[in-house]
Amino acid sequence: MQRTLIKNISPLVGSEVLVQGWIDVRRDQGKMVFLDLRDYTGKIQGVVLPNHTEALDVAQKLRTEWVVEVTAQVNERPEKNIKADVVNGDVELEILSIQVLNEAETPAFDISTDGLEVGETVRMEYKYLDQRRARIQRNMRTRHRVIKYIRDYLDKESFTEVETPLLTNPTPEGARSYLVPSRIYPGSFYALPQSPQQYKQLLMVGGLEKYFQIARCMRDEDTRGDRQPEFTQLDIEMSFATKEEVRSLNESLLIALISSLFPEKRIQTVPFPVITYKESMEKYGNDRPDLREDKNDPNLLSFAWIVDFPFFEKTGEENLDGTGEWTFTHNPFSKAQDKYKEDLLKKENVGEIIAEQYDITLNGFEIGGGSIREHNADALRKVFEIMGYSDERIDGNFGHMLKALKSGCPPHGGIAWGLDRLLMILLNEPNIREVIAFPKTGEGKDLLMESPSPAPEKTLKELKISINK
Numbered sequence: 001m002q003r004t005l006i007k008n009i010s011p012l013v014g015s016e017v018l019v020q021g022w023i024d025v026r027r028d029q030g031k032m033v034f035l036d037l038r039d040y041t042g043k044i045q046g047v048v049l050p051n052h053t054e055a056l057d058v059a060q061k062l063r064t065e066w067v068v069e070v071t072a073q074v075n076e077r078p079e080k081n082i083k084a085d086v087v088n089g090d091v092e093l094e095i096l097s098i099q100v101l102n103e104a105e106t107p108a109f110d111i112s113t114d115g116l117e118v119g120e121t122v123r124m125e126y127k128y129l130d131q132r133r134a135r136i137q138r139n140m141r142t143r144h145r146v147i148k149y150i151r152d153y154l155d156k157e158s159f160t161e162v163e164t165p166l167l168t169n170p171t172p173e174g175a176r177s178y179l180v181p182s183r184i185y186p187g188s189f190y191a192l193p194q195s196p197q198q199y200k201q202l203l204m205v206g207g208l209e210k211y212f213q214i215a216r217c218m219r220d221e222d223t224r225g226d227r228q229p230e231f232t233q234l235d236i237e238m239s240f241a242t243k244e245e246v247r248s249l250n251e252s253l254l255i256a257l258i259s260s261l262f263p264e265k266r267i268q269t270v271p272f273p274v275i276t277y278k279e280s281m282e283k284y285g286n287d288r289p290d291l292r293e294d295k296n297d298p299n300l301l302s303f304a305w306i307v308d309f310p311f312f313e314k315t316g317e318e319n320l321d322g323t324g325e326w327t328f329t330h331n332p333f334s335k336a337q338d339k340y341k342e343d344l345l346k347k348e349n350v351g352e353i354i355a356e357q358y359d360i361t362l363n364g365f366e367i368g369g370g371s372i373r374e375h376n377a378d379a380l381r382k383v384f385e386i387m388g389y390s391d392e393r394i395d396g397n398f399g400h401m402l403k404a405l406k407s408g409c410p411p412h413g414g415i416a417w418g419l420d421r422l423l424m425i426l427l428n429e430p431n432i433r434e435v436i437a438f439p440k441t442g443e444g445k446d447l448l449m450e451s452p453s454p455a456p457e458k459t460l461k462e463l464k465i466s467i468n469k
């Protein structure tokens with residue numbers, strides 16, 4: 001007999017089915033045993049009646065989370081037992097035989113709840129159990145649907161998804177890069193990308209014109225609240241596009257995505273308001289204002305564009321890329337607005353220079369940011385000079401970009417969304433770890449795989465690395 005998925009059972013009243021899945025709940029009433037079965041499509045109640053003695057013997061040994069295969073007769077529930085508001089509430093399985101496919105130890109925690117009452121460390125340690133709960137299943141499946149929607153939408157808009165390297169050189173996004181030692185070139189390291197920024201710009205030089213990627217980004221940051229060492233961006237870059245065009249594409253995509261996949265949500269203001277950085281700071285005291293008219297409404301979405309950011313800020317302790325007095329606020333590859341071009345070239349009034357930078361915010365969170373890029377090599381060099389980089393360092397680290405800009409680079413710009421954070425808001429989750437299948441702790445630990453972990457002596461030897469304790 002072929003497997004029947006639980007979601008497909010209810011129209012099969014009167015026939016026999018084979019169901020595979022987990023024991024969700026077991027109620028032993030001595031003479032009969034009630035078993036709720038669960039697969040990835042839903043749950044259904046089953047009962048083992050006294051006359052099926054062999055099945056009853058097995059049923060009495062079963063525990064929750066055991067994996068079973070049952071054959072059963074699909075019956076209508078007696079009128080008084082019908083639960084109209086529950087999937088399969090009108091049918092039940094009369095279980096004829098049970099085969100145990102695998103036993104399970106007693107789960108470390110209850111998976112029938114939303115799990116938010118369970119300690120997060122134990123949920124991370126047993127992530128595969130945590131994933132069985134309905135809320136996490138919903139989150140993983142919704143995440144998939146959102147990503148699929150984005151891919152299909154951008155494909156229709158003639159974008160091409162390109163995978164860019166994970167083993168690369170550092171690209172500055174304001175954090176430290178994770179390093180990967182090279183075995184073949186001892187003493188040399190790859191960096192894991194903080195973003196595909198340089199590659200996506202190089203793809204514009206390469207004539208692709210419309211790029212996107214569901215991109216993993218790795219940033220080695222100190223413990224900071226709701227951050228993960230690796231996270232996912234929707235990364236986009238477009239040639240010959242104005243900032244208005246980049247914004248309008250993203251706005252249309254967000255509106256279409258939300259109305260298709262989250263019809264219960266309401267977007268407060270369309271088109272999204274555009275607010276300058278200065279205005280936002282003056283009016284709201286921050287650059288990611290929460291503009292919702294009703295902050296208690298879980299289905300209200302209030303987007304805004306924040307524009308006209310200062311290009312540079314004074315180097316502080318947190319700014320890792322500035323060796324001089326100044327560092328970039330967002331992205332060194334951004335273009336200065338035209339009226340500040342002279343200042344940039346002369347390296348004057350640095351604090352006044354405004355970048356062609358835009359962020360997108362939602363309900364008080366920054367969910368993305370991007371800019372029109374500098375496609376003139378001399379101007380880009382000035383940016384690095386302003387940050388105090390020596391000629392040697394500029395040519396060493398960014399020579400390839402400067403060279404590429406001089407090889408017929410079209411004007412271009414783009415954006416990246418923090419996909420985890422967007423999903424967190426759309427799913428009304430309290431933090432991004434709830435929408436990531438295998439999240440790490442705030443301290444960067446994977447409690448399931450127990451990483452990071454010391455490398456074996458032999459591996460270190462091959463890499464010619466000795467640990468300085």
Ligand code: ASP
Nearest residue numbers: 195197370371414415416
């Ligand atoms: N690369 C930038 C970031 O990761 C986004 C962009 O400017 O496109 O924030």
